[in-house]
Amino acid sequence: MxxxxxxxxxxxxxxxxxxxxxxxxxxxxxxxxxxxxxxxxxxxxxxxxxxxxxxxxxxxxxxxxxxxxxxxxxxxxxxxxxxxxxxxxxxxxxxxxAGEAQLEQVTDALLLAMHDLRTVLVKKKADRLTRTGGAQD
Structure with a gap:
């Protein structure tokens, strides 16, 4: 082999x-x-x-x-x-x-997922900025 x-x-x-x-x-x-x-x-x-x-x-x-x-x-x-x-x-x-029926089928799921993602990303970004700002003092 x-x-x-x-x-x-x-x-x-x-x-x-x-x-x-x-x-x-x-x-x-x-x-x-x-x-x-x-x-x-x-x-x-x-x-x-x-x-x-x-x-x-x-x-x-x-x-x-x-x-x-x-x-x-x-x-x-x-x-x-x-x-x-x-x-x-x-x-x-x-x-x-997209047609109206297609948008109706996906809009709520997409909006909820994007809102959840945005909330997490904004919180994580704020945490990073707070840590970085505190380290400079």
Missing amino acids: GDLPDYYFRVRENGAAVFRVDTENRQRRLEMDLIAMVNTRNGEIKPQGDRKLSDEDLAQIRSWLAARQQLLAARDIDDILRTVDHLNLTAHWAQTK
């Missing part, structure tokens, strides 16, 4: 299952041994079974965890920027293409 990594991370909703990849066995088959579960939200690493993770295991897992958290944060920002684009497209649709 080609150059396989020593570890495989099966991504799950909030983290990954970590497998040690073994190609150096008597049967010359690819084996994957579950060694740990990782939570990307809180950084928790749980060894599986009675397993004791080596320093190398922990280093590899922590490296993957840091890269994964960075990737997820970048995806979050990208999703939000796509939402801004989608809001602009929605405004154009409402102004130029």
Whole structure:
């Protein structure tokens, strides 16, 4: 087999299952041994079974965890920027293409969601300005 990594991370909703990849066995088959579960939200690493993770295991897992958290944060920002684009497209649709029945179907939901978002953003902005202003005194 080609150059396989020593570890495989099966991504799950909030983290990954970590497998040690073994190609150096008597049967010359690819084996994957579950060694740990990782939570990307809180950084928790749980060894599986009675397993004791080596320093190398922990280093590899922590490296993957840091890269994964960075990737997820970048995806979050990208999703939000796509939402801004989608809001602009929605405004154009409402102004130029939407029929009365279509507008009736979506207006209340959009107005409530946008009001909620505006409220949160204004509060967060005020909190940031208050902290920044207080730090300059």
